[in-house]
Amino acid sequence: MISIKRSPVPPASLSGGGYDGDDVRAQLESDFLGKCYLCERKLDGNWQIEHFRPQAGRFEHLRTEWTNLFPADSCNQNRKKWPAGERIDATTAFPSDGLLDPSDSECDVEARLVQRMDPRPVSADDLVFEFSAVDPTDLPARNTAIELSHIHDSDGQNGRTLRIALHGRWILVLHDLLALQRALNRGENPAEPVKRLRALLRATAPFTALLRGTIRAEYPDLMEHIVGR
Amino acid sequence: MATITSISLFNHPKIGDLAIDFGGAKHLILTGPNGSGKSTALLALAVELETSRYATLRSRLRLLDQAIALGAPPGFEQRSKDGLKEERQDTLHALDSPGAVLMSGDEVLGRSASSIAAFLPSRRSFAPSRTNRPPQPPTSSVSRLLHAANEGFYEWLKHQYLQALLARADGKDAESEALRSWLDWFTTLLRDVWQLPDLRIEFDRGTYELRFIEPSGSYWIEDLADGHASILAIVSELVMRLDPEDWRASPGIISGVVLIDEPETHLHPELEERILPFLTGTFPGVQFIVATHSPIVVASIPDAMVFDLRRREGTLSAAFAGKKYGELMMSHFGIETDFDLNTTRKLHELKELALRPGGRSDPRYEALLKELETVENPVVMSELLRSLSAADEA
Numbered sequence: 159m160i161s162i163k164r165s166p167v168p169p170a171s172l173s174g175g176g177y178d179g180d181d182v183r184a185q186l187e188s189d190f191l192g193k194c195y196l197c198e199r200k201l202d203g204n205w206q207i208e209h210f211r212p213q214a215g216r217f218e219h220l221r222t223e224w225t226n227l228f229p230a231d232s233c234n235q236n237r238k239k240w241p242a243g244e245r246i247d248a249t250t251a252f253p254s255d256g257l258l259d260p261s262d263s264e265c266d267v268e269a270r271l272v273q274r275m276d277p278r279p280v281s282a283d284d285l286v287f288e289f290s291a292v293d294p295t296d297l298p299a300r301n302t303a304i305e306l307s308h309i310h311d312s313d314g315q316n317g318r319t320l321r322i323a324l325h326g327r328w329i330l331v332l333h334d335l336l337a338l339q340r341a342l343n344r345g346e347n348p349a350e351p352v353k354r355l356r357a358l359l360r361a362t363a364p365f366t367a368l369l370r371g372t373i374r375a376e377y378p379d380l381m382e383h384i385v386g387r
Numbered sequence: 388m389a390t391i392t393s394i395s396l397f398n399h400p401k402i403g404d405l406a407i408d409f410g411g412a413k414h415l416i417l418t419g420p421n422g423s424g425k426s427t428a429l430l431a432l433a434v435e436l437e438t439s440r441y442a443t444l445r446s447r448l449r450l451l452d453q454a455i456a457l458g459a460p461p462g463f464e465q466r467s468k469d470g471l472k473e474e475r476q477d478t479l480h481a482l483d484s485p486g487a488v489l490m491s492g493d494e495v496l497g498r499s500a501s502s503i504a505a506f507l508p509s510r511r512s513f514a515p516s517r518t519n520r521p522p523q524p525p526t527s528s529v530s531r532l533l534h535a536a537n538e539g540f541y542e543w544l545k546h547q548y549l550q551a552l553l554a555r556a557d558g559k560d561a562e563s564e565a566l567r568s569w570l571d572w573f574t575t576l577l578r579d580v581w582q583l584p585d586l587r588i589e590f591d592r593g594t595y596e597l598r599f600i601e602p603s604g605s606y607w608i609e610d611l612a613d614g615h616a617s618i619l620a621i622v623s624e625l626v627m628r629l630d631p632e633d634w635r636a637s638p639g640i641i642s643g644v645v646l647i648d649e650p651e652t653h654l655h656p657e658l659e660e661r662i663l664p665f666l667t668g669t670f671p672g673v674q675f676i677v678a679t680h681s682p683i684v685v686a687s688i689p690d691a692m693v694f695d696l697r698r699r700e701g702t703l704s705a706a707f708a709g710k711k712y713g714e715l716m717m718s719h720f721g722i723e724t725d726f727d728l729n730t731t732r733k734l735h736e737l738k739e740l741a742l743r744p745g746g747r748s749d750p751r752y753e754a755l756l757k758e759l760e761t762v763e764n765p766v767v768m769s770e771l772l773r774s775l776s777a778a779d780e781a
């Protein structure tokens with residue numbers, strides 16, 4: 159998950175009582191850089207508008223609230239069910255301590271969350287993720303970490319296709335990291351691999367946070383070269 | 388010999404209807420992605436083997452049919468025809484009830500002293516440890532299918548060693564010889580499956596514990612490698628369900644059915660490939676029904692029906708011999724990988740070395756990295772990256 163800038167002006171159709179007008183979809187797609195806010199896959203034709211705070215129940219008044227609308231793909235079916243409070247059997251998609259809001263300008267998601275994976279999975283099903291709060295007392299960050307783990311580790315077809323896509327992307331990144339390291343070892347100009355890596359890691363590319371987080375943790379020296387000192 | 392030749396599940400709450408024909412194969416391997424019901428199916432079978440609910444209902448139905456046809460045979464004198472019909476109806480209903488399991492074959496449930504029925508769930512709690520006390524003589528053995536029987540295995544094994552020593556001291560040569568020969572046989576078994584050709588096991592008279600001795604040093608029961616302990620958990624479960632007399636005579640005469648969920652738990656690929664050949668070879672009379680996540684396990688024995696629970700389709704395991712690992716992964720596990728078994732084994736080994744302290748300075752690590760250099764896999768690529776950046780620093 160990465161932070162994005164939400165357009166301050168709500169799309170016009172929201173004032174008409176519906177929340178899924180074409181202008182809403184277009185604005186979400188552009189604000190969120192064409193990616194699912196949870197798993198950072200590119201949005202395909204079937205993405206849905208998700209109510210960050212669920213539209214049923216106590217957040218009903220936020221049904222057409224612009225800041226409550228997020229673009230999500232099928233991975234949102236694996237959002238965690240949190241205890242809803244007073245009733246032990248009731249659940250909600252929104253925990254009482256809150257979640258990180260990646261479109262809140264005050265909230266730097268990548269600074270508050272550790273997001274990375276084991277750099278050496280044998281196969282896509284072998285991927286091990288680490289999502290955790292940088293500050294353990296940061297409850298919304300902790301909840302978001304739990305939610306992201308839930309989505310990335312889920313057993314069904316959704317989880318599997320997500321892991322296969324990530325695995326493939328990670329191979330591309332490793333390819334260029336190797337090219338970069340070889341260039342450095344030989345004393346050559348690393349401009350080409352650096353350019354390709356920047357393209358792979360920029361905010362509009364899929365899985366930015368996990369890829370960046372993993373490189374930062376595993377190959378900090380190479381990360382310095384990529385971001386440019 | 389007890390042999391199951393087909394299995395049907397009726398209206399199971401999670402699996403629905405399911406019919407598996409062994410197609411003449413001796414063993415059954417259940418595969419499929421997570422959530423396809425492998426463990427659930429295995430548990431349903433275990434419960435059925437334990438309670439033989441279906442068999443009981445079926446024989447009751449047959450009895451009722453006879454009673455209705457003949458009119459008041461012995462045992463049914465007091466019953467009215469309507470009452471019998473009503474019970475028949477109830478029995479039929481029970482047979483149709485959710486989750487009924489039907490197994491056909493030779494008399495599956497006829498158990499004799501040399502017959503075994505065991506169920507090993509995927510979480511096997513087997514953690515023997517030292518007590519430094521004389522071993523207690525074994526209490527009566529547990530024979531219930533759904534409960535682990537190997538809890539007292541280590542104590543029992545120590546007791547066997549102690550008995551052998553005492554018998555010899557008392558001049559009971561025949562008894563001592565019989566115990567010794569079984570213990571020798573058992574040690575050979577462990578040497579073979581653990582691949583420790585020089586392993587010896589000795590009873591330590593000072594501590595009353597068993598010492599596992601290898602040329603490189605000796606260790607205690609708690610120090611077994613995870614993979615070795617995992618195999619011992621399976622073997623001991625079978626040992627504890629058998630009468631040692633049968634074993635001494637010949638393990639070949641033991642028959643029965645053994646269900647194992649994920650036999651590959653904690654095993655590295657090398658052992659993963661050996662576990663079923665080892666078990667079927669050691670207990671040639673026993674039928675194994677396993678559920679597995681491992682393509683290596685699937686391709687490891689020739690005489691099995693491999694049943695994919697997602698597609699509800701069976702294939703004889705012989706068809707997998709020599710097949711590419713990647714194809715297997717795709718067809719039976721829904722995992723995308725293009726590597727053959729050998730490459731995958733090397734990848735696992737490389738990863739294991741990378742994660743082990745000091746493993747990167749093992750000569751095998753460099754050799755593997757060289758062999759795999761052209762393979763486009765994150766294990767190789769990230770290790771290559773490590774070794775290149777180390778070279779850069781040096």
Ligand SMILES: [Zn+2]
Nearest residue numbers: 194197231233
């Ligand atoms: Zn998503």
